[in-house]
Amino acid sequence: MPTITTDDGTSIFYKDWGPKDAPAIVFHHGWPLSADDWDNQMLFFLNEGFRVIAHDRRGHGRSDQTNTGNEMDTYAADVIALARHLDLQGAVHVGHSTGGGEVIRYVARAEPGRVAKAVLIGAVPPIMLKTEAYPLGQPIEVFDGFRAGLAANRAQLFLDVPSGPFYGFNREGAEVSEGLIRNWWRQGMMGGAKAHYDCIKAFSETDFTEDLKAVTQPVLLMHGVDDQIVPIDASARTAITLLQNGTLKEYPGLPHGMASTHADTINADLLAFIRG
Secondary structure, three states: OOEEEOOOOOEEEEEEEOOOOOOEEEEEOOOOOOHHHHHHHHHHHHHOOOEEEEEOOOOOOOOOOOOOOOOHHHHHHHHHHHHHHHOOOOEEEEEEOHHHHHHHHHHHHOOOOOEEEEEEEOOOOOOOEOOOOOOOOEOHHHHHHHHHHHHHHHHHHHHHHHHOOOOOOOOOOOOOOHHHHHHHHHHHHHOOHHHHHHHHHHHHHOOOHHHHHHOOOOEEEEEEOOOOOOOOOOOHHHHOOOOOOEEEEEEOOOOOOHHHHOHHHHHHHHHHHHHO
């Protein structure tokens, strides 16, 4: 199983498929999932001739269940180490939800020449938490509820989230996929409870304002208008005003997990942006 070991001794699992000299796309998963959440996209882009890479964030999936370092600066440092290990040049980084925060922090700090473009899908920047600067955010009680649910019964929380708001399966007329729900649960339960608990603070309270401002590469924001996890007004519609070279594409009626529920649509738009 391919892994790298970071400076603090953490083992990070990654997948690396396709020709090593092909254009590279790196996928960054959301909380509390793993690289497996990108299987559809990785197979699609592999068949389009790309090199596709995805890692399990520390504390998640098959990477070490870390007690420390479960915050955005370390997540970004882990990606810097992975990009250096794989010697990525001109890669496109695609992040969903928490992974979108990881992407924008990484791209703002990446070594020269490593990044060509970035894509944020249903992503948390600029900040999920309601603050004086960002009054459209969600109150801290929302995230305290996630922490309480995880501590009390993580297995149940990891059924409730995908069964309801994550994929929009709580909406009238939704076509519910038991496979997606069970796969979400499977991925979540692979990771460590301490890392998942810490990551709630990382994805909700990290302010990405300066990262968004610093990035000069083209950035595509893709966001479902019916995203119940990361509401669009507080995230993508605000983030686009901070980017130097950003494009916002909205998807009416689509949920937070639209890369899974509407993969064909998302894949086509990703391909057009990457090749454009």
